[in-house]
Amino acid sequence: SRVLSPVAAAAAALYFLIDAVFLSAVRTIIRPLARALSSLRIFKALAAWLASLGPYPTLVLFLVPVIILEPVKPVGAYLIATSHLVSGVSLIAIGELLKIVIVERLFHFSRDKLMSIPAFARVYNWAEAWLEYFRSQPLWQTTFRQLTAIKAMAGRILKRLKAWIEAATART
Numbered sequence: 001s002r003v004l005s006p007v008a009a010a011a012a013a014l015y016f017l018i019d020a021v022f023l024s025a026v027r028t029i030i031r032p033l034a035r036a037l038s039s040l041r042i043f044k045a046l047a048a049w050l051a052s053l054g055p056y057p058t059l060v061l062f063l064v065p066v067i068i069l070e071p072v073k074p075v076g077a078y079l080i081a082t083s084h085l086v087s088g089v090s091l092i093a094i095g096e097l098l099k100i101v102i103v104e105r106l107f108h109f110s111r112d113k114l115m116s117i118p119a120f121a122r123v124y125n126w127a128e129a130w131l132e133y134f135r136s137q138p139l140w141q142t143t144f145r146q147l148t149a150i151k152a153m154a155g156r157i158l159k160r161l162k163a164w165i166e167a168a169t170a171r172t
Contacts, residue, residue, distance in 0.1 A: 069099035072092065
């Protein structure tokens with residue numbers, strides 16, 4: 001177990017780093033989507049119900065999607081390792097998107113209540129400090145710049161494609 005302990009720690013750190021990078025990259029897509037969904041009547045009713053809950057029931061509700069959707073990543077990794085690349089990547093991407101959207105919205109609606117729980121506040125502040133540490137590292141900053149450049153390039157390509165499609169349909 002002494003030999004595997006550093007390997008497990010490194011694997012866990014890499015796992016959480018990848019999770020944090022994915023979260024940062026996807027948030028730019030998810031926040032507008034989540035805001036659009038929050039304008040629906042069902043989500044307004046859900047927000048009102050959430051407001052009526054106390055801090056600890058809110059915490060339980062907050063943890064449910066994490067507990068249900070977090071195991072999706074190892075299952076997706078297993079599928080990838082067993083030569084089911086598309087299924088594995090799809091499962092991980094959809095699971096992460098669902099988890100982030102649900103948890104992001106729940107946290108948005110109930111941040112003050114959750115932060116009133118001392119243990120939650122300590123864990124949250126600890127996680128934020130680690131994320132800030134990772135964000136200050138050159139590898140993170142380089143990765144973020146590359147993702148920003150890729151996003152800008154994809155936007156330009158989509159804009160050109162849209163203009164090309166509009167021009168092609170206008171000619172017919």
